Amino acid sequence: MGQDDCIKVIGMKFKIHQTHHTICDFDQIYKYIEDNAQAKKGEIHLFPENFLTGYPLADLCLSKSFIKSYEKLLSKVEKFTKNLPKGAHLLMGGLNYEYTDSDIPSKIKNVIYHISKDGMRDIYTKQLLPNYDIFDEKKYYSAGNEKAILEIEGLKLGLLICEDMWTSNVHDIDPVGKFKAGEIDIMINLSASPYNLGKFNKRVSRAKSISNKLQAPFVYVNRVGGEDEILFDGRSFIQESDETFYTANLFSEDTFEYELKSDYKYSTPVDDKEENTWESLFNARVDKDHKIKELNDDDCFELLEALKFGFNEYARKSYFNNFTIALSGGIDSALVLALIRLGLKEGHYLEAVYMPSIYSSPLSYDLSSELCKNLGIPLYNLPIKFLHSTAKNAMGGTFSMPFEGIADENIQSRLRGTLLYARSNQINSMVVNTSNKSELTVGYSTQYGDSVGAISLLGDLYKTEVYALCRYINKNHGNIIPKGIIDRPPTAELREGQVDSASLPEYETLDSIAEYLLSNRYTKEDILNFGFNREEIDLVFNLYKKTEYKRSQFCPIIKVSAKSFGFGYRIPIAKQSSYLFAEGDK
Numbered sequence: 101m102g103q104d105d106c107i108k109v110i111g112m113k114f115k116i117h118q119t120h121h122t123i124c125d126f127d128q129i130y131k132y133i134e135d136n137a138q139a140k141k142g143e144i145h146l147f148p149e150n151f152l153t154g155y156p157l158a159d160l161c162l163s164k165s166f167i168k169s170y171e172k173l174l175s176k177v178e179k180f181t182k183n184l185p186k187g188a189h190l191l192m193g194g195l196n197y198e199y200t201d202s203d204i205p206s207k208i209k210n211v212i213y214h215i216s217k218d219g220m221r222d223i224y225t226k227q228l229l230p231n232y233d234i235f236d237e238k239k240y241y242s243a244g245n246e247k248a249i250l251e252i253e254g255l256k257l258g259l260l261i262c263e264d265m266w267t268s269n270v271h272d273i274d275p276v277g278k279f280k281a282g283e284i285d286i287m288i289n290l291s292a293s294p295y296n297l298g299k300f301n302k303r304v305s306r307a308k309s310i311s312n313k314l315q316a317p318f319v320y321v322n323r324v325g326g327e328d329e330i331l332f333d334g335r336s337f338i339q340e341s342d343e344t345f346y347t348a349n350l351f352s353e354d355t356f357e358y359e360l361k362s363d364y365k366y367s368t369p370v371d372d373k374e375e376n377t378w379e380s381l382f383n384a385r386v387d388k389d390h391k392i393k394e395l396n397d398d399d400c401f402e403l404l405e406a407l408k409f410g411f412n413e414y415a416r417k418s419y420f421n422n423f424t425i426a427l428s429g430g431i432d433s434a435l436v437l438a439l440i441r442l443g444l445k446e447g448h449y450l451e452a453v454y455m456p457s458i459y460s461s462p463l464s465y466d467l468s469s470e471l472c473k474n475l476g477i478p479l480y481n482l483p484i485k486f487l488h489s490t491a492k493n494a495m496g497g498t499f500s501m502p503f504e505g506i507a508d509e510n511i512q513s514r515l516r517g518t519l520l521y522a523r524s525n526q527i528n529s530m531v532v533n534t535s536n537k538s539e540l541t542v543g544y545s546t547q548y549g550d551s552v553g554a555i556s557l558l559g560d561l562y563k564t565e566v567y568a569l570c571r572y573i574n575k576n577h578g579n580i581i582p583k584g585i586i587d588r589p590p591t592a593e594l595r596e597g598q599v600d601s602a603s604l605p606e607y608e609t610l611d612s613i614a615e616y617l618l619s620n621r622y623t624k625e626d627i628l629n630f631g632f633n634r635e636e637i638d639l640v641f642n643l644y645k646k647t648e649y650k651r652s653q654f655c656p657i658i659k660v661s662a663k664s665f666g667f668g669y670r671i672p673i674a675k676q677s678s679y680l681f682a683e684g685d686k
Contacts, residue, residue, distance in 0.1 A: 112255055112360045114286075115145045116346070118336045120324035120353040122417060123154030124166060126173040133180060136355070141187035144252065148290055148323035149226075149262050150210065152177070152194035155292035156327060161208055161240055167197060178220050189252055190215035193261065193290045196222045207242040212259055212290060214250060224248035226261035227275045232378050234294060234330055234659070234668035247278040255360070258284040258314070262291040265306060268377040281315045281369075286360055291322045295333035295406060296662045297399060302380075307339035313369040317360065324353055326413025329656045329667045331406055341366040350402070351409040380662050384619040390630045392564050392611045400572035403565075403660055407557050408443030410658035414555045415448075415530060422529035426520055426550070427452040427471070427479065429464025433534040434471055434585045435570050436557050440532065441475045442577065453480045453523060455516045457488055459596060467585050474580040484515045491515065509592075513549025520552060530554045533655050538563040538607055540654065540665050541614040542640060543647025544600070550592075551654060559657030560664040562614065563590070563607040605636040613640045618663055648673045 117136065121128045129152060139145045149155060153170060160166050174194070184190075191212055198207040210229075211222040225244025229237035248259040264275040279287070287310060293303070303320060311318040317340045324334040336348040338358050348354040385393050395403070415423070423440060427433045433452075440450055454468045465481070472479035491511050495503040503511075520531050533553025535545050537560055545551040558566060570581050590600040590607070604610055613632060616622045617640065624637050652673050657666035 112253060113143045114358045115143060116321050116336050116356050117147045118324060118334045118348045118354040119148060119151060124160060126169050130173055130176055137190055139184060139188035139190060141185050144189045146321045147192035148321050149193035149292040151192045181215050181217060181219055184217045186217050208240055210241050210261060223250055224259040227273060228263040228271050230263045233381055249284055256284045258287040260289040262293055265289050266377045268379060270378040276310055279314055284316050286317050287314055288319045293322050295331040297660055300335050304344055308342055311339045311341055312367045315366045324351060326410045329659050331410050340364055351405055382619055382621040384615045386612055386615055390612055392562055392615055395565060395568040400569055403569060406660050407439050407658060411440060411557055412443055412445060420530040421447055422449045422527050424520060424523050424529040424531050425452050426516055427454050427468045429467045431566055431570060431585050432536055432558055434581050435566055436532055436534045438573055438581055439557055441477060451478045453482055455482045455484050455519060457512050458485045467582050470582045482519055487515050488512055510546045510549060513546035517549045517552040535559060536563050536566050537561055538610055540651055542643035543650045547650050553655050556655050556657040560660045562611040564611050609636055610640060613637055
């Protein structure tokens with residue numbers, strides 16, 4: 101730190117547990133406590149928010165079976181406290197239930213438990229309950245309203261839970277503001293904070309502001325996990341004024357120790373004007389030229405780790421070891437296959453199936469074959485041209501009308517989906533979706549065709565970001581994705597000479613318009629004033645509003661941005677849409 105001469109050691113040691121366990125796996129949770137929470141005198145062990153249950157629970161926290169199992173865990177932890185030496189302390193997140201006379205939960209509180217030889221007691225209740233995007237905590241939990249300062253061995257510990265550290269116009273209280281500078285020796289935040297690209301820097305920025313304001317170190321303890329669509333990245337850290345220490349691992353369990361010191365020189369507090377939490381959902385990820393912000397190498401590394409982690413978490417918790425990917429010779433399916441191959445675990449089996457129609461070019465097979473050879477993945481050639489011909493003749497003969505246009509195009513995609521799931525049943529494999537965020541925005545996929553799959557790896561990546569991630573993978577993993585896949589014009593190959601650009605704006609334009617649209621902050625007229633073409637704006641908006649039914653039936657999407665489709669995106673299907681897409685004030 102460069103200031104060792106003005107630091108004296110207080111002597112209290114903190115051990116940060118960045119944990120990774122499955123939601124409501126109470127045996128696993130207790131085993132972790134038994135194996136890792138044997139604190140010594142003069143130690144304080146810190147665990148994440150809702151460590152004792154996992155997060156998010158949604159309606160699980162209302163289930164009687166869940167509650168009974170959780171209460172058994174609390175009883176075991178209470179007995180465990182008897183083994184702790186005097187002067188050893190644990191702080192861990194959990195739930196506290198209150199009941200009606202009919203044994204129905206009347207209140208559920210998100211709390212911090214203080215565990216020592218004297219027993220187990222809840223000492224703080226979360227004050228800010230987020231209720232936006234993926235969060236719906238007010239549906240389940242009752243908020244606290246008091247600050248907490250825990251005094252241990254003469255030290256004063258300030259306590260916060262996750263959202264309590266953030267500022268927002270949607271919150272009518274400021275838990276951090278209840279503390280005065282110099283009032284505490286250290287601020288502790290137990291979190292279950294979901295991941296999105298850029299989130300870590302926001303956490304550090306906010307922690308720096310709090311540390312300088314309160315003139316105390318800030319300890320941030322986060323969990324790790326992939327819970328369906330939501331990722332928890334860990335990266336717990338210590339913030340002392342403007343310096344960040346002991347950053348824990350990304351997407352993996354970790355522990356580290358921190359020895360509390362005093363007399364550290366803090367910077368002058370500055371006004372924290374950064375928009376946080378709720379407000380971040382209205383920020384479009386575009387640059388000054390109104391293009392999607394370009395991913396740098398650090399961004400690509402992080403996204404690659406996030407998607408590999410999220411996929412393996414979903415597969416493990418869904419009990420799948422075999423995976424089947426439909427390979428088309430295009431960039432989306434190539435990226436999905438490469439991502440899974442790069443993160444493939446021992447004992448897993450990955451295969452690709454190429455299903456050409458009469459419109460598929462020889463180049464598509466050649467590129468698919470080259471990719472699979474590079475990855476060491478088996479490629480199966482399963483043509484659909486005869487099935488397509490049979491279906492076309494049957495439909496035309498039965499309904500006495502030509503079977504052509506969009507009906508003829510979509511039957512090809514749906515035949516592929518049928519064959520994929522037939523193969524899935526043969527070997528008990530998970531079919532993985534290959535659609536991207538650009539396609540989801542405008543409904544550019546066939547329902548029950550190329551939209552099929554158990555999980556979507558690219559559903560929160562725009563097409564331009566798909567290209568960026570492919571280039572990054574090639575730069576760092578030996579050009580495993582053939583250059584021809586990256587260079588060829590995007591096409592669905594469902595009719596002769598088809599290219600995406602004949603039906604849609606160029607993806608660079610489409611992605612920017614889509615990002616402005618999804619930020620909820622801009623009208624069509626606003627976007628027109630940014631220099632976009634009115635016809636292209638109208639096309640994107642019209643396709644978006646007509647395809648809500650497709651998005652509502654889409655598979656889970658691994659969330660990597662602040663605003664994604666999926667769990668946090670809740671839009672009515674049946675609605676009057678015209679007023680939503682008016683030009684606005686001119």
